[in-house]
Amino acid sequence: MTMFHASTEQLELIDSFTRPLEELFAPARLHKSESDYGQWVTGAEFGWFGISLPEAAGGIGLGMVEEALLFEKFGRHLVTPGFMAASLAAKTAYLCGDAALAQQILNGELPVAMARQGAPGAGVTLVDAASAKLCLVLSPQGTALFHADAVVERQPLDAAQWSIPLQSARLAGNAAAHAATQKIGADVNLLLAAQLTGIAAATLDMAVSYSLLRQQFGAPIGSFQAIKHYCTDMAMQVQAAKDMLSFGAVAVAEARDDHRFQAASALVVATRAAFFNTAKNIQIHGGMGFSAECDAHLYLKRAHVLDTLAGGLKASRAALRRETSIFGKDAA
C-alpha cells in the first residue's frame, strides 16, 4: 500500500524511543547550562545518532520517517543541534564509504558540532562546539565533514543571549573535508524542519496550558477571544508543519520523485510556524513570558539558531524555488 504519512506504529515506536527526553532534556535545564555536551554519550547510547543508518553500519536500521519524528521530539526538548550534526555527519561518512568514521561518530567517540556557511569562502556560524572533535558544515554546496580544528578564528558570541554557545568563525583555507556529499540535502531540510516543528508544537502546548491557568478579569485568559484566536492560529501552524513534515519524510523515505520539493516545503512551513508560535507564546505569557525565568524565550532563541543553520528563511525559500512542484505547468 502506498504510504503518505507516518503510521501509528512509527509514532508509537518513536514515543517509546524518546522517553528519556522528559527527564534528561527538560527545556528548563537551559536556564543553568547552555550546552548539552554533557549528555553526548547518553545520546550515542540511545542510538539517537544513527536511527536511519543500517544496523550493519552501526545504526538502528529505521528510516527518515522515524528520524524526522525523533528530531521533532528533539525540537520540543531543545536538544542541541549537535545531535543533528552527529546524525548527518555519520550519514555523510557512511555515504562516502568511511564506515569506520561513521562508527566512531555513532559510538559517541567523536562529538560533532554544526556550522553554517553562507557561500564558499564566507565565514561560518558555529553552534555549541566547545567539546566537538568534528564539525559538519552546511552550505549551498552540500554537507561537508571537517576536523574541528579546521574551523579557525573563532569569536565567541554571548552564549547567554541565545541560550546556546555560538561562535562566528572561518574555515581554514587549507582545510580538507573528511567526507562531503550533495545527496542529503532533503535529509538536512527534514531534520531542521522537524526540530522547528517540535518548537512550534511545544510552544502551542505551553500557550494553551497557560491560557487555561492564568486568570485575568475573573476568568482564564483562554476564554477571551483574542487569546483563543492566537492559539488557533498557532494550532494551524502546528498542524501544517507536522503534516508537511510527516508527508515530506515519507516522500524522502520512499524516494519519491517529489521528495526534495516536499522536504524544502517542510522547512519553509516549519520555520514560519516556529517563529510565529514562539513569538505568540511570549505575548500570551505577558510579563512572565518576557522574563528570563520562563522557558518561552528559550524556544524563540532556538528557532533563530536553527533558522541560521538553515541559512535563513530567504535561503530556504530559494532552495524551494529550485524544485519543481508536481502541480507545475509542465507536469500535466
Place this chain on the structure above:
Amino acid sequence: MTMFHASTEQLELIDSFTRPLEELFAPARLHKSESDYGQWVTGAEFGWFGISLPEAAGGIGLGMVEEALLFEKFGRHLVTPGFMAASLAAKTAYLCGDAALAQQILNGELPVAMARQGAPGAGVTLVDAASAKLCLVLSPQGTALFHADAVVERQPLDAAQWSIPLQSARLAGNAAAHAATQKIGADVNLLLAAQLTGIAAATLDMAVSYSLLRQQFGAPIGSFQAIKHYCTDMAMQVQAAKDMLSFGAVAVAEARDDHRFQAASALVVATRAAFFNTAKNIQIHGGMGFSAECDAHLYLKRAHVLDTLAGGLKASRAALRRETSIFGKDAA
C-alpha cells in the same frame, strides 16, 4: 508660528465647502451608474477643480492643505478620479503658462480623465474617460496633459467589475502634450493619498456602525473581541493615514525641504490603510459585505483603481525610496 497640521479653521472651511457631497455623491449611487460625469459641471461650479490655484487664475486661492482635505472627502464619497484629473490638469496647464487652458478646465468646459502609464511607450490604464476631452497621464516621468484623442486603441474592461469605467489603451505615438511638468509629483501623491485616506476612514465608520447594529449570539458583534480588535486596527490605520496626510500637506504647502518625502510617505501609508480597511470592512459585514447591494465592495474596488493610478504600491514604495528622510544618516 510654524504649522505642522491642518488647523481647525481649515477643517471647518472644507467641511462647509463639501456639504453638497452628502446629497450628490452618496456612495450607493455607484450601484446604478458607475460614472460621475453627469456631475462634472456641478464640480466645476463648486470650484472643486481649482482650490489651490490663485484666484487670478480662476481658482479658489487656497492651498494644498485645503485641497488634501477636499480630496479626503472625495475619497469618502468615491467621487470619480476625474475630479483629481481636472485639478492636476488645471495646475499643469497653469504651471506651463497656459492660463486659458487652465481656465477652460476650471470652468468645466473640458472634462478630464486620468490615465496611468507604467513606463515610456507602455500601455496606459484609463479611468472613467467616456466624456473626457482631455487626458492627464501620470507616469514616472511626471504629469502630462493630452487631448483625449491621443489615447487610442481603447479596450474597455468590464465596468461592473470595478464600479467605474476602465479601459486599457495606448498613447498615440505622435501625441504631443498640451502641457507637462515634473514639479507636481508631491501634489499627485497627496491627492491620491487623500482619497485613499477617505476610503479608509469611510470604511472604518461603516464597520463601527455595523458592529454596533448587527446582533449575533444575543449581542452586538462589536462587543466581541475579534471585531473590536479589527475595528481598532482599522482606526489606527486611519489615524496614521490622516495625520500623515495632514502633516504631508502642510509640508507641501509650506514648501518644506522634506515635503516630497512626507507626501510619498502619505501615499504609502494611505494605500495600505485603504486596502486593510476595505477588506476588514467586508469581513465584518459578513455575507452582507460580500453582496453587491452593500457599499463595502465599492470602497475596495475604488482603492484598487486609485492604487493603479498611483502605479501600484510597489511603485509608491520605490518613489519613497528616492527621497531622503530628515532622519537619514547624512542629516546629522
Place this chain on the structure above:
Amino acid sequence: MMPEMMPEMMDESPDDFRARARRWLRDNVPTEHPPVDGPESRAYALAWQQRQFAGGWAGLTWPRAYGGRELPVLQQIAWFEEYARAHAPSTHNALFVGMNHAGPTLIACGSDEQKAFHLPKIMQGDVIWCQGFSEPNSGSDLASLRTRGEVQGDELVINGQKIWSSYADIADYQELLIRTDPASSRHHGLSWVICPMDAPGITVRPIKTMAGPAKFAEVFYDNVRIPLANIVGGLNNGWKTAMATLSFERGTASLALQISLSQRVEELIAACDDVALGETLMDLRADAAALRAMSYQFAIKSESGPVGSEGSMIRLYFAELAQRVARVAIDIFGIAAPEVLAVHGLGYDYFDAYSETIAGGTAEIQRNIIAERVLGLPRGSR
C-alpha cells in the same frame, strides 16, 4: 444507466488508477468554459456530471448499494488531483451541495428510502441541490435560526426565510434546516429536511455578489408543505444532522479546490518576475503543499473512524490561503488583467476569494470552534 465497469478496476495499482483517470480526463474534459450562473450553469453542470458518471468516475467513495464505487478515499484524492491537473471544471459548481453536502449527509443519516431515491439522482447528474441553513439574522450563529416548520398530520408547514443559498434559483432540492419544536431554543428542536424547490409557496430571489454572478439567493417560504418523510436523521434532531454535513464540508469536500490552488500558485510562480513577490510565492507554494499534506492526513484518518474538528482547521487554512493567493495574483497581474477576475469559476477570482472567510461560518467563528473543540479552551462570550 450503469457506469461503465472496468474489469481491472478491482485490483489495479494506484499508479494504474491515476493513469486511467488521466487518460479519461484528457479525452473528456469539456473545452468550453462553464457559465457562471443561471440556467446555463445548471445545464453545463448536469451534463458534466452525467459524463463523469457514465465514465465511472462519480461517487468514488459512495456506497456500492446506491451506485457508488466504495473506493478508498486516497483513490478519491488521486482522482481530484488528476482532475485539477486536467483543468476540469471547478467542483465548486452547482453540483457542489449535492455531491459534497447533501449526498454525504444522506449516506450518514438518511433512511434507506431516502438514499435509494436521492443518491443515484445526485451521482448521475439528474438533480441540483442547494443549501438552506443561513438566515438574515443567523449568519455565523446558526443555532439562532427561526424559520419554522409546524407538524400538521404527516406534513411540515414551513414559514420563514433563508439567505446565502447557493444556486437556489436552479436547484431541484434544498437541504433545509428549520425549527420544528416551537418551544425550543438554540440547537435543540431543529430538523434537517429535504425540500423540493418546486413546492408551492417558495419564492427565490437571487443575490448578486461583489464578484458579479448571482450564485446566491434568498429563499422565502410561505406555508410550504413538505411530507414528514422528508426529514433526515429524525424530527428535532437536525443539529446533529447538520453538523455531519458541515464536517464533510470542512474536511474533504474542498479537496479538488485545494489541489487546484496549488496549481494556481505554480501558474503565478511562472508568471512572476518580481523578487519580493517571488518570496511571498514560495511561502504560498510551501503552504499549498502543507494543505495537501493536511488533507491527505485528514482523509487517511477519516477512513479509520469519525474525525473531529480538525476539518475546520483545514477549511480555514484553505480559505486564508486562497485569499493570499488571490491577492498576490492581483499584485502580479494588475486589475486590468483577465487572469485576475472571473477565471471560469475555478475559485481564482480575486473578488470571490473574499467570501472564503465568510461563507459557511466566518473565520472568527471557525477560530472559536477550533479553540474550544480542538484545543479545549473554555467557552467565553464570543
Place this chain on the structure above:
Amino acid sequence: MMPEMMPEMMDESPDDFRARARRWLRDNVPTEHPPVDGPESRAYALAWQQRQFAGGWAGLTWPRAYGGRELPVLQQIAWFEEYARAHAPSTHNALFVGMNHAGPTLIACGSDEQKAFHLPKIMQGDVIWCQGFSEPNSGSDLASLRTRGEVQGDELVINGQKIWSSYADIADYQELLIRTDPASSRHHGLSWVICPMDAPGITVRPIKTMAGPAKFAEVFYDNVRIPLANIVGGLNNGWKTAMATLSFERGTASLALQISLSQRVEELIAACDDVALGETLMDLRADAAALRAMSYQFAIKSESGPVGSEGSMIRLYFAELAQRVARVAIDIFGIAAPEVLAVHGLGYDYFDAYSETIAGGTAEIQRNIIAERVLGLPRGSR
C-alpha cells in the same frame, strides 16, 4: 543649582532653538555607552540628567514655579528630535519613570508641597523613580490589584507585592498604587502613593529578562509605613491619578523613542541590499513618518486641553512598529551581528522589543480600551 538661562530663549525662533539644541548636544552627549542595569546605570543616568539640567534642557514643558521652562510642547518635540539625531542616551533609562510618569502626575495631581519637594529633585537628576502598579495576579487587569494600605493614624501600613517595577533596585522613590479601602473592589478604593524605597519592610528582587539586563524587579512590602501626606490626588482616588500617569505614558512620553525609531529605520535602509526586505523597509519608513505625524498632532491637541485615549493608539502603533523594525533588523544582520542585540539601550534590542506589546498593558488590552473609549464599541467580556 539653577539652569543656565540664555537671554535669547524668550523670543528665539523655532529654528534658532533647534540650532542651539543641536550645538549643545554635539558638545555634551556622552561618548561612553550607558550601562544596562545596576548601580552603574543609576550613576550614569543621574549624571546625564544633571548635565542636561545644567544646560537648561530639563523639564522643558514643566512649570516655571518648580524650575521648569514652561515651553510649548512643540519645542519639547524639537528637542527630542535633535536629541535622537545626536544619538544621545535613550530616554528609556532609569530616569524614565521620574521624568515621564511620576513628574507629570505630580504636576497634574500633586499638592504644592509634593511638587516643591519632588519636581526639582527629578529634574535636577538627584533621584530615580520606579513604578509600582502591576502585581503577579494583576497584569493587564490593573483594577484587580490587591496590595493593601491600612490607614493607621497619619500613616499607611502597606503589605503586598508588586512586579515588573523597572529600576526598583536602584530607585529612591516609587509611584505605588495600592488598595486603601479594604471593602472596595475594582478601580474604587485605590490610592496613588509616593513610596520611599528605603522604607523599612521593602524587599526588592530583580528579575532578569529574556533580553538579559535585570531592569525589572519584584517588590515585597512587609508592614511598610508611609505618611498619609505621601498620597497624591487624595485617599481612595488613586485610579484617577493613575490614569493621568498612563495617559502621559501613552501620549508623548515615548516621543524621543519614536523619533529614534525613524533613525533606526534609516540605518537599516542604508545597510540593506535585499530587494524584498527593501520593500518592507519602505513601509516601515512611511509608518515611522506617520508615527511622527501622529505624535505632533497629539502634542498640538494636548496643548489646547486634555486629550482622550488617542494616546493609547499612538503607544500601540509605536510598540508594533518597534517590533517590526527589530524583526527586519535581525533579518538583515543575522543573529551573530552586534547591530541586533543590546544596542546600548536605544530600544533597538531585538529581544527587548518583545516587551513593547506587553509592558504597560498588553496590546490586546490596549485594543479593547481603544475600541471602547475611542470608537465607542460596547464593553463585552474580554
